[in-house]
Amino acid sequence: MNIGGIEVANPLCLAPLAGITTLPVREFFSSHGASLTHTEMISCAGLIRDNPKTFDMLEVSENEAPLVVQLFANDAGVLVLGAEVARKVCRKFSAFGVNMACPMPKITRNGSGAALLKKPELAREMVRGLKSLGLPVWVKIRRLEDDSDTMKFTGMLIESGADNVCIHGRTSAQRYEGLADRGIISLAASEFPGFISASGDVREVSDIREYLGMGCVAVMVARGAFSNPFIFEEYGGKFRGRDEKLEELVNFSCRAVEISGEHKALVLMKRFAGSILRFEHGSAELRRLAMMSTSLEEIIDILQRRQ
Ligand SMILES: Cc1cc2nc3c(=O)[nH]c(=O)nc-3n(C[C@H](O)[C@H](O)[C@H](O)COP(=O)(O)O)c2cc1C
Known part of the structure; x- marks a missing residue:
C-alpha cells in the first residue's frame, strides 16, 4: 500500500x-x-x-x-x-x-x-x-x-x-x-x-x-x-509467549549495546521492562527492582524471574 x-x-x-x-x-x-x-x-x-x-x-x-x-x-x-x-x-x-x-x-x-x-x-x-x-x-x-x-x-x-x-x-x-x-x-x-x-x-x-x-x-x-x-x-495476528518476548528483547539489548553502548541499552530495557511484567500478578516489586537495576545482566535476571 x-x-x-x-x-x-x-x-x-x-x-x-x-x-x-x-x-x-x-x-x-x-x-x-x-x-x-x-x-x-x-x-x-x-x-x-x-x-x-x-x-x-x-x-x-x-x-x-x-x-x-x-x-x-x-x-x-x-x-x-x-x-x-x-x-x-x-x-x-x-x-x-x-x-x-x-x-x-x-x-x-x-x-x-x-x-x-x-x-x-x-x-x-x-x-x-x-x-x-x-x-x-x-x-x-x-x-x-x-x-x-x-x-x-x-x-x-x-x-x-x-x-x-x-x-x-x-x-x-x-x-x-x-x-x-x-x-x-x-x-x-x-x-x-x-x-x-x-x-x-x-x-x-x-x-x-x-x-x-x-x-x-x-x-x-x-x-x-x-x-x-x-x-x-x-x-497482524501473531502472538508470542512471555519467554519468547523476553528472548526478543534480550536480543534487542545486545544490538543496542553494539550500536549505542551499555548505558543507553539499559535505559531502553527499563522502558521495555513493564511490557514483560505487565500482566503478572504481584509484579510491582520486580518492576521496582528492574527500574533500579544498574546493568543489563541484572535487569535481564530480574525479568527472567517469575512471582
Ligand atoms: C518521550 C517522548 C518523545 C517524543 N518525541 C517526539 C518527537 O521527537 N517528534 C514528534 O513529532 N513527537 C514526539 N512525541 C510525541 C509522540 O510521537 C506521540 O505523538 C505522543 O506521544 C502521543 O501518542 P501516545 O499518547 O500514544 O503516546 C514524543 C512523545 C514522547 C512521550
Missing part, C-alpha cells in the same frame, strides 16, 4: 520519539511489524552547523523499514538547508517529516515545534520549500483548541503540498497529559481522505482499529510501543 507517497506493508508506524527512536529501536520495531519508523526530531540548525551529535541522529541501517527523517526549525530557509544536508548524508530516507507538534518550551521558545501552529504562513512556506526537494513531506501537528482552526491548518498544509498530516489529538497545552481527542481526527480523516494519520493513546490493537475505522491512512504507535512492543505483530 502507498501512504503519503511511501510504499509500506501495513498502516502501522512507529511514531517519532525524541531520545528513543534511535537506530536499534527502529531496527527492533522494523523487524517486529512496524511498516515505517521515524527518526527522533532533528535540529536543522544543528545539521547546518555541523554539530556531530545532530549528525549521529542520521545514522541508519539496511535492516530498517522505510523511515521518515523528522526535522525541526523556526525558519523555512533553515529547514530546507537542513533537509538537503540530511538527504546528502543518507539516501535511505523515504520522506521529510516536519515537527509542528513538540510542546516543550526549549523548542517552542525559539519558534519551532508547536509554536508553528500559530504561524500558518511560515508553516506553508516550510511545506512548499521542502516539497521542492522532491521527497514526500509528512507533517506532525497537534490539535488546536478550536476544531475549526485544526481543520483550517490541516487543509492549508495539504494544499501546500503535504503528503501526510499526522494529528496528535492533544493540544500543545496538554503536553502528554489527559486523553487525546479522537473526534477531531475522525473529522479531519473524513474531510481530507487519504491524508490523515492518527496519534494519541494508541495502547491496544483496538485503538489502532478505531483510528483506521475512522478513515485514517496510518496510525502512529508512540508510548504504547514500550508498554507493548509486540503490538504491531499482534495487529
